[in-house]
Amino acid sequence: MTNIIEQPLVSYEIMSRADSAEGVLFTELINDKILIARHENLDNLVAAIQRLIGLGMIEIEPVNDEEDGKDYRLFLSKTGSSLLDRPHT
Amino acid sequence: VNNIVYPYLLEEKHVDLSGNNKILIQKTKHEPLFSSFADRDSLSQKIILEIAESPVLRQILFLKSKITYSVDTPNSLVVTYPFCMNPEYDFKSRLDDRQNYKNTMEKLEERLDKAGEMLANILASTMADSIEKFMDDPELSRLLKSRHQSTFNILEHMKKSVKENSEISKDHASKVNAFMNSAYEVQTMTRIKEYVQISEDAHKNSVAINQSVRLPQKSQEIIDGFSRFTKHVSLNTETLCLDCYFTDNKPPYHAQISNAKTIHLPEVCERCNGIGLIHKILLGYPSSVGKMLMPDSNWLQEIIIANSISNLNFVKEIFVHKKIHAVIDGKIEKGIESDITIITKDNKLILCEVTTQSDTNNIINEISRKAKNLEDAKIPYEKMIYFTSNDLSTFITVDPTKTRIFGIRHLYEIENFVKHWIAPEQAENKNQLVIS
Numbered sequence: 001m002t003n004i005i006e007q008p009l010v011s012y013e014i015m016s017r018a019d020s021a022e023g024v025l026f027t028e029l030i031n032d033k034i035l036i037a038r039h040e041n042l043d044n045l046v047a048a049i050q051r052l053i054g055l056g057m058i059e060i061e062p063v064n065d066e067e068d069g070k071d072y073r074l075f076l077s078k079t080g081s082s083l084l085d086r087p088h089t
Numbered sequence: 090v091n092n093i094v095y096p097y098l099l100e101e102k103h104v105d106l107s108g109n110n111k112i113l114i115q116k117t118k119h120e121p122l123f124s125s126f127a128d129r130d131s132l133s134q135k136i137i138l139e140i141a142e143s144p145v146l147r148q149i150l151f152l153k154s155k156i157t158y159s160v161d162t163p164n165s166l167v168v169t170y171p172f173c174m175n176p177e178y179d180f181k182s183r184l185d186d187r188q189n190y191k192n193t194m195e196k197l198e199e200r201l202d203k204a205g206e207m208l209a210n211i212l213a214s215t216m217a218d219s220i221e222k223f224m225d226d227p228e229l230s231r232l233l234k235s236r237h238q239s240t241f242n243i244l245e246h247m248k249k250s251v252k253e254n255s256e257i258s259k260d261h262a263s264k265v266n267a268f269m270n271s272a273y274e275v276q277t278m279t280r281i282k283e284y285v286q287i288s289e290d291a292h293k294n295s296v297a298i299n300q301s302v303r304l305p306q307k308s309q310e311i312i313d314g315f316s317r318f319t320k321h322v323s324l325n326t327e328t329l330c331l332d333c334y335f336t337d338n339k340p341p342y343h344a345q346i347s348n349a350k351t352i353h354l355p356e357v358c359e360r361c362n363g364i365g366l367i368h369k370i371l372l373g374y375p376s377s378v379g380k381m382l383m384p385d386s387n388w389l390q391e392i393i394i395a396n397s398i399s400n401l402n403f404v405k406e407i408f409v410h411k412k413i414h415a416v417i418d419g420k421i422e423k424g425i426e427s428d429i430t431i432i433t434k435d436n437k438l439i440l441c442e443v444t445t446q447s448d449t450n451n452i453i454n455e456i457s458r459k460a461k462n463l464e465d466a467k468i469p470y471e472k473m474i475y476f477t478s479n480d481l482s483t484f485i486t487v488d489p490t491k492t493r494i495f496g497i498r499h500l501y502e503i504e505n506f507v508k509h510w511i512a513p514e515q516a517e518n519k520n521q522l523v524i525s
Contacts, residue, residue: 043380
């Protein structure tokens with residue numbers, strides 16, 4: 001959570017609405033910029049991804065996994081990057 | 090309620106097939122998302138059954154649509170379907186063929202640019218006026234020149250002066266009318282442009298539905314389908330008439346209906362009597378169903394199709410979104426994801442893939458890839474069915490003994506078409522097109 005707290009503008013927006021999955025997801029995104037979403041509680045993770053898309057903070061790209069169903073690669077969106085003052089990847 | 094459909098699996102399952110073949114069915118990593126469908130009385134299960142049992146609703150789920158993920162609303166997700174009740178209304182062709190439509194479109198862009206510029210100018214002049222007024226303020230000049238004043242004090246003085254100096258506020262207020270007029274113009278022009286953009290999908294959706302539900306004569310069937318659905322989802326509609334603007338050169342008819350109990354989809358514009366009414370149908374799903382609608386996934390459609398064909402008398406069990414493995418001499422082979430896995434009463438394996446792809450070439454490529462993966466994984470399947478968003482008038486049999494592709498039209502009479510492919514002796518419809 002440290003990274004989120006260090007970013008006051010985003011932390012207000014995200015933390016005021018967040019459940020734990022959203023916080024974890026966003027922390028990982030801030031650290032890695034791109035990640036394939038994994039979380040022990042998939043229900044919460046999907047809700048978190050959908051909310052972050054709704055807020056315009058992230059973009060996602062489906063990745064085909066023929067054996068075990070689709071994965072999603074997550075990116076900080078242009079809006080998300082600019083709020084965090086980071087280059088858009 | 091049918092108990093032979095398994096969207097959620099508690100533990101892996103070994104299945105003995107005919108010809109001494111064996112397979113193992115396992116959960117995929119997405120399994121937790123399907124958990125609410127294990128409870129036969131859950132809201133999500135009720136919604137699924139409502140769609141699965143309605144020929145029109147299950148077709149609508151395969152139409153061209155746009156998903157909006159909302160934040161802090163009761164329905165976490167809204168799917169918008171563009172639609173028009175007259176399949177002959179093709180705005181794009183009119184725009185391509187008619188010079189007056191092209192001229193009107195150019196004028197629309199000009200008006201939008203002009204109104205946008207006006208808004209920017211009003212904002213810029215308001216800001217410039219404020220700066221000028223502040224610069225004329227001797228107290229502010231003194232504060233700015235003083236070395237000992239903090240930024241806080243300067244800002245406090247500026248705020249106080251805005252409150253006390255009614256000139257600044259009055260000056261800004263005098264521009265509100267011009268601002269509102271331009272903002273209204275931007276809103277109206279943007280809305281018309283948006284409907285122009287969705288008109289092509291509205292036409293394609295209308296043509297796709299018209300193959301099985303003749304429009305507008307049979308429109309009541311669509312209205313009834315949606316009316317049953319509103320028990321469980323929120324239904325909003327928004328309608329705009331492009332004929333008003335492009336044919337009659339008038340401000341267009343525009344109507345919004347929120348949280349309706351039944352759907353209102355007029356065929357003819359009450360203002361210009363034209364047929365250019367484009368509808369946006371917005372369905373808001375509760376989160377238990379909304380989570381199945383991730384971008385580029387067809388998980389919701391998979392459960393619906395599985396339920397739609399579960400009453401066929403040759404079906405023993407149906408597994409939704411699972412990983413299946415061939416088991417050869419006790420060895421578990423490589424797994425492969427299967428959208429719908431059907432085990433028939435004579436222990437044959439039928440696989441179904443579900444896609445909202447509509448482009449035939451993409452579908453054929455997807456089939457080739459899947460067929461190769463199934464071969465590599467040594468899966469002993471009898472037949473394969475593809476349910477797609479294609480507006481095919483007749484189904485396509487890609488491989489005369491293995492694979493058949495259905496389009497939106499076939500979802501209407503899904504049981505009969507599936508029967509015809511899997512158990513032809515029971516089917517009524519013999520319509521077919523074979524491409525080897």
